[in-house]
Amino acid sequence: MYLRQFSVHDAPEISSWFSSREESLLWGGRVFSWPIETSEIIKRSHQKDIEFLTLSSGSDVLGFIELQHVSLNEMRLCRVTVSPKFRGQGVGKALVTLSLEEIKKRKQYQIVTLAVFAKNKTAYNCYKSLGFIAVDKAPKFKDFFGERWPLVQMEISL
Structure with missing residues (x-):
């Protein structure tokens, strides 16, 4: 397994991984519409x-995985997902671990x-097992269709 830069050719595969609006929202929040359009992923890239x-x-x-360059010293992991074919096999942990290693290399x-x-x-248990800790920061929830979904903010020092 290895990390590589996203290619526009990956977008159709990634957009196919979400079978419901709820799965899509858990992954992408309101960033993408439902169903997820390949063009939206490419545009965001x-x-x-x-x-x-x-x-x-x-x-x-x-x-x-999406990396957001928040500031000179903070990187944010967003939209982390694993293909349904490979879930439950430690792939998510490998994805986050390799991403953290890549971020560390940048110094x-x-x-x-x-x-x-x-x-x-x-996902929460995966992040916790890798050393992320919950922190008291906003936002603490997102509203979707009249429902309030609690959010846990987490961080790890490099």
Whole structure:
């Protein structure tokens, strides 16, 4: 398994990983519409201060992660996901671990942050197992269709 830069050819595969609006919201919040359009992913990949990486093995795309350059010393992990074909096999942990290693190589970042919905227990436990800690920062929830979804803000020092 290795990390590589996102290619526009990855977008159709990634957009196919979400079978419901709830899955889409858990992953992308309001950043993408439902159903997720390939063109939306490609358009976002061109935004300044955002970097898309994929976890790959041979020709398979196993996972996807968005890195947001928040400041000179903070990087934020967003939109972390694993292909449904590879879930439950440690791929998410490998994706985040390799992403942290890539961020460390850049030597300027001292902190990596992320937010995870409280109901996404699998992701929360993955981040916690890698050393991320919950911190008391806003936002603490997002509203979707009249429902309030609690968010956990997390960070790790490099």
